[in-house]
Amino acid sequence: MLSAAGLLLVLLVGGYTAYWYSIAAQVRSGIQDWSAGRTAEGWTVELGSPDVSGFPFRIDVRLKTPRLTGPERKWVWALPNIRASARPWQLQQINISASGLHDIETGGQRTDIQLARADGDLTLRSGRFASAVARLEGVRIRRGGLPPLQADRLTGRLALPPSPAGEKGNSGISIVIDAREITLPKVWRPALGTRVSRFSLDARFRGKIVPGTTLPDTLSQWRDSGGTVEISAFTLDWQTLSLTGDGTLALDQNLQPLGAMTAEIAGIEKTTDALIAAGAINARTAFAAKVANRALSWGKGSVRLPLSIQDRQLYLGPVPLFQLAPIDWVGVVKT
Numbered sequence: 001m002l003s004a005a006g007l008l009l010v011l012l013v014g015g016y017t018a019y020w021y022s023i024a025a026q027v028r029s030g031i032q033d034w035s036a037g038r039t040a041e042g043w044t045v046e047l048g049s050p051d052v053s054g055f056p057f058r059i060d061v062r063l064k065t066p067r068l069t070g071p072e073r074k075w076v077w078a079l080p081n082i083r084a085s086a087r088p089w090q091l092q093q094i095n096i097s098a099s100g101l102h103d104i105e106t107g108g109q110r111t112d113i114q115l116a117r118a119d120g121d122l123t124l125r126s127g128r129f130a131s132a133v134a135r136l137e138g139v140r141i142r143r144g145g146l147p148p149l150q151a152d153r154l155t156g157r158l159a160l161p162p163s164p165a166g167e168k169g170n171s172g173i174s175i176v177i178d179a180r181e182i183t184l185p186k187v188w189r190p191a192l193g194t195r196v197s198r199f200s201l202d203a204r205f206r207g208k209i210v211p212g213t214t215l216p217d218t219l220s221q222w223r224d225s226g227g228t229v230e231i232s233a234f235t236l237d238w239q240t241l242s243l244t245g246d247g248t249l250a251l252d253q254n255l256q257p258l259g260a261m262t263a264e265i266a267g268i269e270k271t272t273d274a275l276i277a278a279g280a281i282n283a284r285t286a287f288a289a290k291v292a293n294r295a296l297s298w299g300k301g302s303v304r305l306p307l308s309i310q311d312r313q314l315y316l317g318p319v320p321l322f323q324l325a326p327i328d329w330v331g332v333v334k335t
Helices: 004-040 215-224 268-277 283-297
Strands: 044-046 051-053 059-063 067-069 075-078 082-087 090-097 100-106 109-125 128-143 149-159 173-183 195-206 228-238 241-251 257-266 302-310 313-316 319-323
Touching (some): 004 044, 004 051, 004 059, 215 241, 228 257, 241 302, 268 283
Antiparallel strands (some): 044 067, 051 059, 059 082, 067 075, 090 109, 100 109, 109 128, 128 149, 149 173, 173 195, 195 228, 228 241, 241 257, 302 313, 313 319
């Protein structure tokens, strides 16, 4: 006969086994419910047969080359194999791996995103999205037949505020991005060269964000609700230029950026020379920028100056530097 301890062990193992399989069944059901919900919204969801494994200490879900198509085929996203994993007793914390080729089609154009490594963490709150962290390596983004934009490493974090208002009309969405060793396409003719050592941003969105029928429609509603981006920190190390600062951005009536920032800038002298050589600014503008730098840097090599954007013009203090290229939001906004 089994001893009391042996019987207890059998009961515990049996109970936990039943618990694991019930959680696995709930996960399968949750995937089916999510797919059905998106289908009811006009999506086409192709997930194949999700494989659920990981007994006894994990719930691992594997999807083989899933494909998602938006309503009226406005967008199509073909993904590589996806793996999601969580502890059976902690399903609110999910680790996701999605390395490989992501093929996205919007507006009749394809964007291929090749990720040598892609994993991240998804946090749920009461069954709904709360935050996500992504860790990417070997990033290569190509749109149409254009040369690719590349980055050795890219990390990012997106988080919703804890209030339930996040479901519709969220205010306080935060985003953190840090990209290292970026290679810009030569066809962009970047004035300071194709290599950017670092770009980082820590920002929070204020205003009502409600998805519209198009991206410009969504942005217009956000702008009209007083939408702003509060940048608590940004960094740009681009060849001769080193810049760190903070500020606020918004959108004008043409959905072009406008804003006011303050930045500590190093390398103004060499940067203005490079901008002249590239034809981005004229000698008069460069001279004014150098005078401002020498007057305020006090020999320290760097200076804290106001930066602003208005009517697609970038200003360094009162000095207009150059005109920014217009942003065409998915081919809809024309300026």
